[in-house]
Amino acid sequence: MTTTRTELVESVLRSASGGWRRVTEVVERWGTDAVAAVLVDEILFRSEPAADCATATVGLELTHGSARHTTILDVTERSRPARTGAATADADVRLECSIADLVLELYRSDTGRGPDMRVTRFLPGEGHLSSDTERLHRIARAADAVVSGCTSHSPGxxxxxxxxxxxxxxxxxxxxxxxxxxxxxxxxxxxxxxxxxxxxxxxxxxxxxxxxxxxxxxxxxxxxxxxxxxxxxxxxxxxxxxxxxxxxxxxxxxxxxxxxxxxxxxxxxxxxxxxxxxxxxxxxxxxxxxxxxxxxxxxxxxxxxxxxxxxxxxxxxxxxxxxxxxxxxxxxxxxxxxxxxxxxxxxxxxxxxxxxxxxxxGAGVAGALPQWVSRRPFWNGVTPQVHPAR
Missing domain, CATH: 3.40.50.150 (Vaccinia Virus protein VP39)
Incomplete structure (x- = not known):
């Protein structure tokens, strides 16, 4: 992994502590596509394998203001979602979420609520008019497999x-x-x-x-x-x-x-x-x-x-x-x-x-590093000395 990619990932991680304003600054610095790509990789890593679902394509659209980044994912039963080269118009389901909301959900403590994910498209040309309710449910479960990766909550x-x-x-x-x-x-x-x-x-x-x-x-x-x-x-x-x-x-x-x-x-x-x-x-x-x-x-x-x-x-x-x-x-x-x-x-x-x-x-022993020391690397080969105040 390149140094630039590492810096990008660390910037996204740290931005979650600063709320919406800090996330916005990071997106404007690195660009919508770069930050969205990091988030999609994280979602695919965390997502649950699809269970009892139909094979489907899910379009994941991440937004920041008027900017949009769309990734098409393949979902098959017993497998985790994966990227595909399909065109956006071919997606069976399209999900939309703001980048800021997703960053705060993925990288802050478990909120228990999940991100504000919206379904903007469902089986175009067919949708809820289909009489095959079982197929509709199985397509919905395919979308659920993607949504399962959009949370900071994790199993034991x-x-x-x-x-x-x-x-x-x-x-x-x-x-x-x-x-x-x-x-x-x-x-x-x-x-x-x-x-x-x-x-x-x-x-x-x-x-x-x-x-x-x-x-x-x-x-x-x-x-x-x-x-x-x-x-x-x-x-x-x-x-x-x-x-x-x-x-x-x-x-x-x-x-x-x-x-x-x-x-x-x-x-x-x-x-x-x-x-x-x-x-x-x-x-x-x-x-x-x-x-x-x-x-x-x-x-x-x-x-x-x-x-x-x-x-x-x-x-x-x-x-x-x-x-x-x-x-x-x-x-x-x-x-x-x-x-x-x-x-x-x-x-x-x-x-x-x-x-x-x-x-x-221990966190409060004489000579130990105080808790306010940055978590970023700073070692120069010698353990820093912290002397008690006189």
Missing amino acids: LATLALRHDSDRCSSLQLSAPHFERHFRALRGQEVRLLELGIGGYERPDQGGGSLRMWKHFFPRGQIYGVDVFDKSPLDEDRITTLRGRQDDREFLDRLCRDHGPFDVVIDDGSHAAGDVLTAFEHLYPRLRPGGWYVIEDLSASSWARHDGDAVPGDSIAAALALVNALRERMGRGLRADGGSPDLAGSLAGLNLHHNIAFLEK
Whole structure:
């Protein structure tokens, strides 16, 4: 994805916080067609597969003042809507919505109402005069499949994992409630989420299901994934993949400098004890206050060398050994500027569940980044120091 496209997407995301006036400024800067194209891609990503519907073409017309952008979509049963090259006049149904209304609905917290979507055309030349009521209903359900993507509301994580072919479907049946509870306060914000481990092994176009799941779960989120293999074919709006190793200190520093700070870091990478510790000592200090650092598959690594009480396969013992190892590492002084990030001083909470640990970074600790710091990248390789007022 080009830098210009990334800037456009971020501008649209941020405009939702400023209301109609800010959205109007963004549309006038980038143009109706460019902003509408971003919105259509987002709608197609979020839309539900059509159920019990007739094959139909749906014209989606997005407006801004007198300007209009029309996209024709194909809808078939059991599939999500997709773009087609059909002419506008061929659409069975035409839907119309203002760009500003759609931006505010897609990228703000769930309003529960949906956008102001209007049906301006229905089966031209036939419409409600048709005696085949079953066909009319099936055409209407095809239009509903498009409308389903025009909202910030989304299903639970377990459902999203199935929809986006995440390789974590089985584990999420147990952990989804924990993720949803801990991440609830962040869901409507412009979060930056980093996940170590994308899946699919060496196949460039395979994996990425959990990245798409998080993109859907966080409607305003920017999602970053790291893997030892090239996964660039999986890049799309709001999803960026990077190739690197979680034990490569220079790569991790560059990652934070270019794309941080992060609100959520999820380590689902190699699961090797040394790699987990290396990633933590470089990424946790760059985690925003109030953010979460999640370590998955605790029992996959043996922590016996870090704590004599750790028992392979015992996730609780492994988590406790992990915390002891982290405290030992963090106490050695990890920053080049002489600072010593204190895990005990910045850790607001540690939540242990089956095979997974959630570490919450405190929002009001001495030396931590204040919450008013911009979420845009600003790192220059050195963790900023914030000194308490005297």
